[in-house]
Structures are given as structure tokens and as C-alpha cells.
Amino acid sequence: MFATLDIDIRPGSGLGMFEIGSSLWTVLDTLRRFQHAFPHVEVKYDPDVSATTPIVLHIRPHLDLLFSGIHQRLHTICVRKLRDPHPPLTLKYKDTILSSPEVFLRRVDVRRTFGPTYPGDDLRYPGLWFSFEEDGMGDGMKGGADDKMQEVKRVLVSQKDNDGKNRDALDEVAECPAMQNDLSLAVVKVHDGVTLHFYSSSEAIHVQLGRTTAQDLNLDLGPPLRVHYKEDERMAIHSQSAPFSEEESDYFYNYFQHGIDFLISGRTHTVKKIILHTNVPGTPLFQRYKRCNWEIEGLPEDDEDDTPPRKRFYDRFETISHFLSPHEPPPSMSLDRTDDEENVTLPSSATRLYGYDGIILEVTESSQVVAVVLF
Structure with a gap:
């Protein structure tokens, strides 16, 4: 026996538990917590442009x-x-039941x-669209538009433009409450640190290497989702400095919700x-962290260069x-994060680490930088 999926429509804003503008990381994390209600989820994307591909989560049936390609924000809900009775679906708008196992939604x-x-074959309202085809898009004024009893096959919710129109499917989502x-944005400066910019805030947070403390991070960013003490010392073999003592064990502050980790010194706590x-x-690390929209900033051309x-x-x-x-890229080291995982096959499991002065890039075989390390 399937429980009924009871969801409400909010034109231009969302549907059920899903809010337009939510991040891919947040939505997938929510779906994990509600596996009893959404047991079958497929992630679809274009592997040829994996860094900027729009992503579709298909929650059967x-x-x-649909998530935007750059910021990975929920753009459209279909x-x-x-x-389909598996599970039964009840669709509501305010206090009105639009569709249910007993109620068919018609034009x-x-x-x-x-x-x-x-006028048009489909019925479109600001932030809301009713289609009478199972897939694809209607062709405007074609036959069937005058059939009052025509049954709705799909309902789409998307963000409204300032003029009330629906946004293009490939547009980025405009800033919204979600x-x-x-x-x-995270602006990276080598040998300095990172400047963090947040939605709905005009104040940026500057995290500096060797100066910002763990207490500063707690005050500015809130407590991390996880504190992880550094146990993997395999990279220490490449270091010219002495190994750390157990009394001075370094630890990570993991801010998965921002896509950032901070390694904190066990001695100075900076x-x-x-x-x-x-x-x-x-x-391998897909969905462990939210996408961090980072930019590496170079040196200005002169004292008057503001950009x-x-x-x-x-x-x-x-x-x-x-x-x-x-110059030519530096020598690289190979890394496969699935070495300790059995029965895991990924199209981009192997990466290479390229070290520069003050910065390391982790790069896939398709030349996509999946992580930046500042030190």
C-alpha cells in the first residue's frame, strides 16, 4: 500500500518541500532524510560539460x-x-484540490x-505552467486548445522574472529567500586567504592564513557541521618539516553547507x-559539499586597477x-579517492594534484578543477 504524496503548489516559489533557489546539496540532503517518501532518485547530467551542466533530479515517478548549471540552484519543478498510483498524488493550490486519485485536472x-x-496550447501563468503533453513543449496555437475537458499531463513551477514572465530554462536563478x-562567492588570494561574500549581506568575511583563529570562524560562520581531527598523514612524506606531535594534532572545520574546509593548527589554533x-x-566528492563558487584573483596591473x-x-x-x-604545469601526483571503497565505479574517480607556490589544484582527467587548496 502506497502512502499518498500530498503537495501544494506555490507559483514562482516552490512545490511541497521544494523551494525555488535551493541548492542541489540541500535538496539531495533532504531527500536522503526522507527516503521513505522518495525511495527512487536519479541524478542526470551531461558528463561532457560536468562543471557547468544543468542537473536534473528525477524522483520517480x-x-x-532542474538545477542551474553554474550555481546549482533549483530552477524548475516539474x-x-x-x-500514476505508485504512489498516489494529491496536488493542491491554497485550499483547492487540483488533482488526486479521485479528481482529474482538466483545462x-x-x-x-x-x-x-x-492564448496557446499550454496554459501559462507567472511562475506556473500547465502542459497537456507528457513530454516536450507545446507548439503554441495548435489543435486541442479549445478542448475544455483536455487533461493536464504536467505542471511546472519556476521563478518569475521581474515583469512576471517565466525564466528561461538555462538562466541562473535570481536571488531569492531560499x-x-x-x-x-569566494574570492581566493594566494598567500593570503579567501574573502567570503554572502547573499542578503553587504559585509564580507576575510579568512586569512596564519591569522584567522578557530574562534573567529565560530563567530563569523557559526559552528562547523563537523570537527575532524587530522589522521591521514600520508602527504607528510613530501614535507621537509618535522612531523606533528600528538599533543599538537591539527583538526578540520568542515563547513559542508558552504563547500569549504579549514585546517586548523593544533598548536596555534589558526x-x-x-x-x-x-x-x-x-x-568522488560529489554531494559531500555544496558547490563553492570560487574565483582566484591575480595581482592588479597597477595601483589604480580596481578589477x-x-x-x-x-x-x-x-x-x-x-x-x-x-611556465609548464608542475609535476603532478595521482590521487584516487575510491581506493578505499569497494564496488564503486565513477567516470572521474582518478584526479591529479598540481602544486604551485601557495596553492594546490585537484584536477580531473577532463581538466576540471574539483578542489583548490590554499596553504
Whole structure:
């Protein structure tokens, strides 16, 4: 016996528990907590452009969630197979039941509930769209538009533009309440640290290597989601300094919700390393961290240069490498994060580490930088 999926429509805002503008990381984390209600979830993306691909979460059989390619924000929600009984679906708008196992949603019902709209095969309202085809898009004024009893096959909820129109499917999501207090941009400066900018805030937070303390992070960013004491010392073999003593064990502050880790010195309790994660689909750390929209800032051309050059997370490794050093890329080390995982097969499990003065890039075989380490 399947429990009924009872969801409400909020034009331009969301549907059920899903809010337009929510991050991919947040939505997938929520779906994990509600596996009893959403047991079958597929992640679909274009592996050829994995860094900037729009991502679709297909929640069988009723829901498709489309996320934007750059910021990985929920852009459009599609409800389909309204009459599929596994599980039964009840769709509401305010206090009105639009569709249920006993109620079929038809063209005339949409007009009665939402009023008149512009002519066309589909019925479109600001932030809301009713389609009479199972898949694809309608062709405007084609046959069937005058059939009052025509049954709705799909319902789509998307963000409204300022003029009330629906946004293009490939547009980024405009700032909205779901983004409040989320990290919007991380500006990286080698040998210095990172400046963090947040939605709904004009004040930036500057985290400096060797100066910002664990207490500063707690005050500025709140407590981390996890504190992890450093146990993996395999990279110490490449270090010229003496190994750490157990009394001075370093530890990580993991801010998964911002896509950032901070390595804190066990001796001085100041930031030693900053790790920024790109959250690329198909890589081992996908979905462990929210995408961090990082940009590496170079030196200004002169004292009057207010816009120093930057390279962004979706730029190819070759471009970023030349930006950091105009010479040939440095020797690299191979890393496979699935070595300790049995029965795990990923298209991009192996990465390479390239070390520069003050910064390390973790790069996939397709030249995508999946992580930046500042030290």
C-alpha cells in the first residue's frame, strides 16, 4: 500500500518541500532524510560539460527537479504522471484540490482556479505552467486548445522574472529567500586567504592564513557541521618539516553547507589551509559539499586597477595553470579517492594534484578543477 504524496503548489516559489533557489546539496540532503517518501532518485547530467551542466533530479515517478548549471540552484519543478498510483498524488493550490486519485485536472479546472491567461496550447501563468503533453513543449496555437475537458499531463513551477514572465530554462536563478545567508562567492588570494561574500549581506568575511583563529570562524560562520581531527598523514612524506606531535594534532572545520574546509593548527589554533570544493557530478566528492563558487584573483596591473584579473571554477585547468604560472604545469601526483571503497565505479574517480607556490589544484582527467587548496 502506497502512502499518498500530498503537495501544494506555490507559483514562482516552490512545490511541497521544494523551494525555488535551493541548492542541489540541500535538496539531495533532504531527500536522503526522507527516503521513505522518495525511495527512487536519479541524478542526470551531461558528463561532457560536468562543471557547468544543468542537473536534473528525477524522483520517480512524479517529480523532475532542474538545477542551474553554474550555481546549482533549483530552477524548475516539474510534476508529471499525475494519475500514476505508485504512489498516489494529491496536488493542491491554497485550499483547492487540483488533482488526486479521485479528481482529474482538466483545462477548464485550471481556468476556473487561476483565471484567464494568454492564448496557446499550454496554459501559462507567472511562475506556473500547465502542459497537456507528457513530454516536450507545446507548439503554441495548435489543435486541442479549445478542448475544455483536455487533461493536464504536467505542471511546472519556476521563478518569475521581474515583469512576471517565466525564466528561461538555462538562466541562473535570481536571488531569492531560499538563498538567504548562503555563500555567493569566494574570492581566493594566494598567500593570503579567501574573502567570503554572502547573499542578503553587504559585509564580507576575510579568512586569512596564519591569522584567522578557530574562534573567529565560530563567530563569523557559526559552528562547523563537523570537527575532524587530522589522521591521514600520508602527504607528510613530501614535507621537509618535522612531523606533528600528538599533543599538537591539527583538526578540520568542515563547513559542508558552504563547500569549504579549514585546517586548523593544533598548536596555534589558526587557519593553516583552506580547501574549496567545486562539487562536480561524477567525481568522488560529489554531494559531500555544496558547490563553492570560487574565483582566484591575480595581482592588479597597477595601483589604480580596481578589477584585478580572476579565473573561475569552471575555467579549464590549462587556463588556470597559466594564470598561476606562465611556465609548464608542475609535476603532478595521482590521487584516487575510491581506493578505499569497494564496488564503486565513477567516470572521474582518478584526479591529479598540481602544486604551485601557495596553492594546490585537484584536477580531473577532463581538466576540471574539483578542489583548490590554499596553504
